[in-house]
Amino acid sequence: MPPMNNPFRAHLNPALLRGLTRARRGGRPSPFGPTRRRTLQAGGAAAAALALSACGVGGQQRDTTADEDYWADKEETGTVRWANWPLYMDSDRTQLTQFTEATGIDVEYHEDVQETSSFFGQIQPKLANGDDLGYDMMTVTNGFEFTKLIELGYLVPLDHLQLPNFANYAGDLYKNSAFDPGNRYSVPYASGVTGIAYNPEFVDREIKSIADLWDPAFEGKVGMFGDPQEIANFGLLANGVFPSESNEADWEAAADKLREQRDAGIVRAYYDQDFIQPLTNGDLWLTMAWSGDIYQQNAEEGTDLRFIVPEEGATLWTDNLMIPFTSQAPVDALKLMDFLYEPEIATGLTEYINYVSPVPLTQEVMAEWAAGESDDERAEALLEMSESSLIFPTEDDYQNLHNYVTLETDDQDAFASIFQEITQS
């Protein structure tokens, strides 16, 4: 089409464009058209008004003094909304159905937690505003965000009188953790180990230690986690320091150690959730890994990936259930929490998610189920699971598993920036 006949020509008036982009050479301004000056004035005024109104973001800590009798006036509502990680319950939501049958309470289940930090980034502004999140209960891993949620006063103190199953069945290790003393705000949902996984198809020796992640023989084939705490823990353990007892000098030393590994070209990339596929197809030969992911991959895909707790030690993390203070159904949430601690229910969960249950009895129940199961395949799977140290770590394993360091917000920032210099450069 010749340009002269283009009916759309008019929509961009060249004179206006020139007027907006270049200094006026004189001449009378059009009596009504938006001129460059007027245009800019309007924009400037709006920006100035905004700059005046938006002076900083106020202190966001919530006053929690009234929480003492939080539970006094709360009643069951019949529906509870839960935000959990994906693949953290079977797709039929068996345990939720069982819960509804037992209590008459409906559950709206949301797989909305993809990553703790970005989940926190999403909910924090709403909580600062006192808005309903759309969740009455949520699952958050212990770590910096968890500590911030408590510090900011965003969590409701749990009423342990309404959590009898937790009192009866939770293992000692899962009560009274360092990150939430006395389980004041949270109870564990599942735990896992951050250790090393390797693919024996490519690695022709047995991997035993964190030092193997520094072996130049694996140049470009080693994966590390990008999360500042996860990678820091391995740097610290490689230096023989327990993360929970570390101080700033230890962090610097660990960062140097990790920088050495990175600068030698040993690290292929820093991963989040996505290390399994590269490990399976040979892009990674060995990597930092979460125990349950490896177990699931082997069980479902028939791969032969190995997972080890290195000699230097590894870390144990816990995903915790908690109630935000804007919850619309705290009593229902509490009931659901307690229900998940019934040994039969906890066993059903473990059978699907393959992570460590806070209820030690699940091991026995699982073995019983295996013995009574008529379907051979499932019986075998259950038996294998009940004997796996990935799902039921032994006493020795626990000896070698360490906690994360718990820090105040200012220290968290220092900590994160030390380790992000490695993962983000």
Add this chain to the structure above:
Amino acid sequence: MRNRKATPYLLVLPAWAWLGMFFVVPIGGMLSLSLTTGNVVTGFQQTFEVGNYVDAVGTYWEQILRSLSYGACATLICIVVGYPMAYWIAFRAGPYKSAYLLLLLLPFFVSFVLRTISWRFLLADNGIVLQTLKSIGLAPADLQVLNSAPAVVLGLAYNFLPFMVLPIYAVLERMDHRIVEAAHDLYAGRVRAFTQVILPVSLPGVFAGVLMTFIPTSADYVNASVLGGADNIMIGNVIHTQYLVNNNYPIAASITFVLMGLLLLGIFGYARALGTERVMEVHA
């Protein structure tokens, strides 16, 4: 008849409200935020801390330069690959133009992230591309492409190619073909007709294409996080981390403004070099 003067303003009001709501307000808020100090627990206080900008540039200049150079490389690839595509569709595709344009846009019907992730399978060390090249001896056995700078740049170029092709196509398609014939009548060969007639006329399209690829590719973070390795972090990833992982809003905001400033400078420099007048006029 009452107050006819107000009519154009009323007509333009929705556009201004839109811009004000979704551009001026957030930009003003971000600017204000970039000058605060504090943390997410105690809140961020307005202290007009210009040091945030010094910190941002001092700490992340390397990632900023890397992003601009990845963006520039991806844009160049887009021009080299996209121009002939646009040319061919505009002049040679005949009645099938729409079909080819649809084909070009077809990948957009798949999510951006998924398209990028699928490159992981293509570029894996033992994936179809490298495995094939290695087995016929065209590549060394230990060659890695995934998690490297070329992987990120190729991913960027792939994802943003249509943004280069479409504006060039739009200009070429509506070009008056008689001026090419006139060039031939005046004894210009094919090469000369292209370099002296077609190319200059199509420059505004290239200019628009560069804007639409260079800006988003320089600020992209998906490609670097999916296809990049330990040394390929782009500034978009840093902003993402500062915002969502560290909740360090002031630093995230000041990096954003530094990047925006650099991109604007680059664009204005580029526009000046090309000659804004011509670019704007042919476009209009």
